[in-house]
Amino acid sequence: MNIFIYDKTFEGLLTLVFDSYDLKIIPDKIVRNENFQASLFGEKYEVISDINKADRVWKGLSVKLSEEGCQKLYRAHLSESEEADMLIFKQIRNIFSKRHNIERDYRDELVLGIKNLSRKVSREACRMLEFVRFQKTADNIYFSPISPGYNVLPLIGKHFRNRLNDQQWVIYDIKRKYGLFYDLKEVSEITIDNKYFSALSGKIEETVLSDDEKQFQNLWKEYFNSINIKERKNLRQQLHFMPKKYRKFLTEVDKF
Amino acid sequence: MFSNEVSDKLKILAGAAKYDVSCSSSGSNRQNNGSGFGNSIAAGICHSFTEDGRCISLLKILFSNYCIYDCAYCINRKSNDIKRATFKVDEIVSITVNFYRRNYIEGLFLSSGVIKNPDYTMELLTRVAKELRIKEKFFGYIHLKAIPGASNDILKEAGLYADRLSVNIEIPTEPNLKLLAPDKNFHDVYSPMGFLKEGIIANKEERKLFRNAQSFVPAGQSTQLIIGATPENDMQIVNLASALYKDQKLKRVYYSAFSPVNDYDKRLPSLTQSPLVRENRLYQADWLMRFYKFTADEIVNKNHPDLELEIDPKLSYALRNICQYPVDVNKADYEMILRVPGIGVRSAKLIVSARRYGKLNFNNLKKIGVVLKRAKYFITCAEMNEGVININPVIIKNKLLEAPKPVKKVGVLTQLELFSKA
Ligand code: SF4
Numbered sequence: 188m189n190i191f192i193y194d195k196t197f198e199g200l201l202t203l204v205f206d207s208y209d210l211k212i213i214p215d216k217i218v219r220n221e222n223f224q225a226s227l228f229g230e231k232y233e234v235i236s237d238i239n240k241a242d243r244v245w246k247g248l249s250v251k252l253s254e255e256g257c258q259k260l261y262r263a264h265l266s267e268s269e270e271a272d273m274l275i276f277k278q279i280r281n282i283f284s285k286r287h288n289i290e291r292d293y294r295d296e297l298v299l300g301i302k303n304l305s306r307k308v309s310r311e312a313c314r315m316l317e318f319v320r321f322q323k324t325a326d327n328i329y330f331s332p333i334s335p336g337y338n339v340l341p342l343i344g345k346h347f348r349n350r351l352n353d354q355q356w357v358i359y360d361i362k363r364k365y366g367l368f369y370d371l372k373e374v375s376e377i378t379i380d381n382k383y384f385s386a387l388s389g390k391i392e393e394t395v396l397s398d399d400e401k402q403f404q405n406l407w408k409e410y411f412n413s414i415n416i417k418e419r420k421n422l423r424q425q426l427h428f429m430p431k432k433y434r435k436f437l438t439e440v441d442k443f
Numbered sequence: 444m445f446s447n448e449v450s451d452k453l454k455i456l457a458g459a460a461k462y463d464v465s466c467s468s469s470g471s472n473r474q475n476n477g478s479g480f481g482n483s484i485a486a487g488i489c490h491s492f493t494e495d496g497r498c499i500s501l502l503k504i505l506f507s508n509y510c511i512y513d514c515a516y517c518i519n520r521k522s523n524d525i526k527r528a529t530f531k532v533d534e535i536v537s538i539t540v541n542f543y544r545r546n547y548i549e550g551l552f553l554s555s556g557v558i559k560n561p562d563y564t565m566e567l568l569t570r571v572a573k574e575l576r577i578k579e580k581f582f583g584y585i586h587l588k589a590i591p592g593a594s595n596d597i598l599k600e601a602g603l604y605a606d607r608l609s610v611n612i613e614i615p616t617e618p619n620l621k622l623l624a625p626d627k628n629f630h631d632v633y634s635p636m637g638f639l640k641e642g643i644i645a646n647k648e649e650r651k652l653f654r655n656a657q658s659f660v661p662a663g664q665s666t667q668l669i670i671g672a673t674p675e676n677d678m679q680i681v682n683l684a685s686a687l688y689k690d691q692k693l694k695r696v697y698y699s700a701f702s703p704v705n706d707y708d709k710r711l712p713s714l715t716q717s718p719l720v721r722e723n724r725l726y727q728a729d730w731l732m733r734f735y736k737f738t739a740d741e742i743v744n745k746n747h748p749d750l751e752l753e754i755d756p757k758l759s760y761a762l763r764n765i766c767q768y769p770v771d772v773n774k775a776d777y778e779m780i781l782r783v784p785g786i787g788v789r790s791a792k793l794i795v796s797a798r799r800y801g802k803l804n805f806n807n808l809k810k811i812g813v814v815l816k817r818a819k820y821f822i823t824c825a826e827m828n829e830g831v832i833n834i835n836p837v838i839i840k841n842k843l844l845e846a847p848k849p850v851k852k853v854g855v856l857t858q859l860e861l862f863s864k865a
Contacts, residue, residue: 293797294807317490321545329544347546353480354544402445403541409450410542413457414503415493418702419717424496428489439491439547 332389479580550584
């Protein structure tokens with residue numbers, strides 16, 4: 188059994204594709220280095236991420252696919268599973284093996300698999316556009332923790348950059364322990380190590396919130412409750428649109 | 444910092460706006476040019492969902508729930524003894540901006556009872572929009588109610604700041620409107636609608652010539668009809684909606700199942716429950732017209748004046764026109780594929796893309812997301828289909844209504860969920 192181990196970056200996965208062609212060896216298993224166990228039985232190949240190799244694969248793909256077709260592969264990778272890695276690997280070989288562009292041949296299991304996975308990731312990114320809740324801190328930074336199932340942060344920065352362009356903000360993924368910080372000029376990746384911030388719960392201490400923060404949170408709760416039509420209670424539907432796993436940081440809903 | 448009074452006002456004036464169904468923030472593409480903040484996204488975004496399952500996209504409030512009128516179906520009518528309140532302009536501005544900056548909302552939807560007279564009220568609403576745009580440099584979504592009877596000058600100004608304006612028709616026919624809302628008439632509703640329509644068309648032309656020309660109601664107009672407060676049938680309602688889309692160029696018609704309020708008023712029907720299933724069927728019919736290229740007459744007509752409650756209008760159409768089926772998914776036009784029960788817009792598009800590479804079979808269709816349980820009676824594909832052999836509409840309907848029920852018992856469905864799987 189051939190096991191390819193890589194560093195879980197998209198660049199790394201593209202390098203893996205390159206190496207596989209180069210070595211003429213097809214992996215039976217793709218393993219992310221964080222999950223690697225030495226006891227795994229088989230021939231092991233360690234992939235060293237290489238921007239030049241990755242770039243050649245990416246360029247090759249962009250000749251074969253539409254822009255959207257390439258983005259689908261990228262988004263599918265953000266789902267962060269080894270099954271997804273294998274699916275993407277197979278699909279890239281599938282793409283290179285055909286003369287014409289196959290990205291819309293939805294009869295093909297690989298094409299459909301990538302499409303569905305990419306859609307799941309996009310949908311979760313959309314959910315984050317809905318459910319990010321900023322709290323204003325005393326030093327005028329708007330802060331929101333998130334904990335999405337997939338690594339969607341790379342997909343949502345632009346939206347907030349365009350929209351909230353005159354306020355500093357941070358969106359922090361507490362599962363993956365990194366965030367985006369917009370400093371009124373550009374968005375950059377950060378990690379936070381601060382005594383007022385709990386990396387575990389995503390909470391910041393109330394003492395560092397701006398004076399009017401609680402007031403607007405309360406007004407928002409008030410609004411949320413007043414706009415509801417009590418006689419038409421439909422919790423099932425509410426749950427469908429706003430699953431429990433996304434409610435953790437929503438100011439307006441009571442924590443059960 | 445606000446006083447507690449503002450929080451009480453918010454309670455009253457959000458509560459008073461809750462029966463207005465429109466909360467959509469779609470249709471506008473306003474971009475800040477770096478000199479302000481906020482934008483709007485054409486598809487709209489929901490930010491939360493209330494316990495009744497409805498989407499919160501906008502801060503939906505009344506400026507005031509005082510009203511000089513006495514419409515029978517309205518909780519805020521002047522003869523009701525309820526708590527009343529009126530916002531100040533800067534209170535609404537501040538709440539909107541602060542909610543927006545925290546990503547609670549896409550913008551503001553502001554309506555009002557009629558204070559003093561229509562013009563006075565419309566001016567107040569316009570002032571809020573103006574302050575948001577000019578003083579706060581807010582580029583988010585603004586939807587203002589156009590108060591029936593307001594003059595063209597004020598509407599024109601409102602249209603420069605708002606993304607969407609809506610005049611609510613409420614009651615589908617004029618005699619019934621007069622009966623329930625003696626202070627209103629169709630002229631006061633249709634005259635601003637017509638004025639805005641002309642303005643929107645002229646503005647589109649202008650913006651083709653001058654790209655920097657200020658936009659006028661870029662997300663267009665919408666309206667709302669109350670369902671079940673008066674005896675109009677579905678044919679009257681669907682035809683009215685169709686005419687509003689075609690002639691008045693409306694972007695959306697909303698349907699609001701009448702909630703039994705003011706039961707002391709004997710002009711109103713005595714309902715124990717809102718006609719929510721009917722409301723949902725009307726939304727589905729509306730979708731058929733807007734996204735599935737159906738005409739009003741195909742959905743309801745003299746022989747079939749009311750939508751069936753137990754099955755959706757697309758299935759109902761297919762059963763009444765069974766001679767147009769089965770549809771060959773490997774050959775038929777996109778439009779015809781859309782007419783197959785069990786195939787939605789998304790799957791229809793995937794089918795048309797995929798079949799260029801080769802013929803589709805049942806397994807392909809299933810994987811693509813077609814609901815075969817329904818579709819099998821109406822299609823042929825690369826395989827033999829036993830579903831369509833010698834079958835008649837009565838048998839299909841009975842099969843589809845047998846357990847397990849293909850038509851879910853619906854509660855309140857929002858527009859988003861409609862047809863997602865139908
Ligand atoms: S004018 Fe509007 S607020 Fe006033 S009673 Fe009629 S529907 Fe209600």
